[in-house]
Every structure is written in C-alpha cells, then in structure tokens.
Amino acid sequence: MKRLAGKNILMVVDDIYEDLELWYPKLRMIEEGAKIVVAGLEKGRKYDGKHGYPCISDEEINNIDHEKFDAFIIPGGFAPDKLRRYKAILDITKQMFDSGKLIAHICHAGWIPISAKIMNGFKCTSTPGIKDDLENAGAIWIDKSVVIDRNMISSRRPDDLPDFCEAIINYLLNEKKS
Secondary structure, three states, rough: OOOOOEEEEEEOOOEEHHHHHHHHHHHHHHHHHOOOEEEOOOOEEEEEEOOOOEEEEEEEEEHOOOOOOEEEEEOOOOOHHHHHOOOOHHHHHHHHHHHOOOOEEHHHHHHHHHHOOOOOEEEEOOHHHHHHHHHHHHOOOOOOOOEOOOEEEEEEHHHHHHHHHHHHEEEEEEOOOO
C-alpha cells in the first residue's frame, strides 16, 4: 500500500549537498507513494553531492508554487549555506511554514529555516556545528536523533535518517485533513 499517495513533497538541491540526506528521504517517500519535486536554481541541471553522487533538478526554485506541496524536506551538506542566500528559497520556506505545512531539515539544513526567520521558539536538533546558529535564532536545541515540534521535524546526521523519515511519514499520515 502506498501510504503517502497524493502527497506532494518539495526538496531542494545545490552543489555539495549531503548525498544520503537527499537520496534516502527522496527514495523513502517515493516508496510510500509521495510525489517528490527536487528544485534547484536551474531546472534540469546536474548538482554534485559531497560524495560525488549526482542529482538532476526537476524544477527551478523560482517556478515553485508552495501551495502545491504538503511538505518541504531540506537536505544538509553545505548546499543549505549557499541556498539560503536566495530570496525564492527563503520565501518558499516561510510560506510553507506560515501555511502550517511540514518543514523537515537535517544536519546543516537548519541554516535555511534560520535565514527564513522561522526558528524562534521551536525545539529542534541539527549537527552540533550549527547548534549556536539555531540557538541564536531563538531555537531550543536538543541532542536527539529526531525532534518534532508542531510543523517542524529535525534530525542531526545521516545515521538518524531512519528516525527522520519515519517521523516525516507518520506526520503526513496523521495530519488533519482540510
């Protein structure tokens, strides 16, 4: 049974993304029946992960309509530090967050919600390397494999991907239907 059939999930990519943090959730959500759109700064461009695995973007971030998505999964690596400099990425993050849609980030991906100014008062986790950044943005940092607070799910690193994906799937299965 495809438990996430009918769910549309946005992901983002840029060079030096963390390979596992993009591909593991992408494939896991597809297994559950979700439709995944990976957006980059350019449509159809090949982006290289930290470990050399390529990802070709499905769409240009400027062409994304946040209303068509149920969740936003942000992979880590060093791509989030580059992507957070683009207004379109921050706008989509904030719009989806303000609409009550799921924002899920792992490892260094917390940089995007920080720059979108949505972390204040939220419990979360990340790689310890951006703990200070999150706390300075008003987040309450917790060292756990996965932290769920309202419409935000966060994890620390690739080893936490099973917990991260399980939390995302359970959230999407249990969210209130409008």
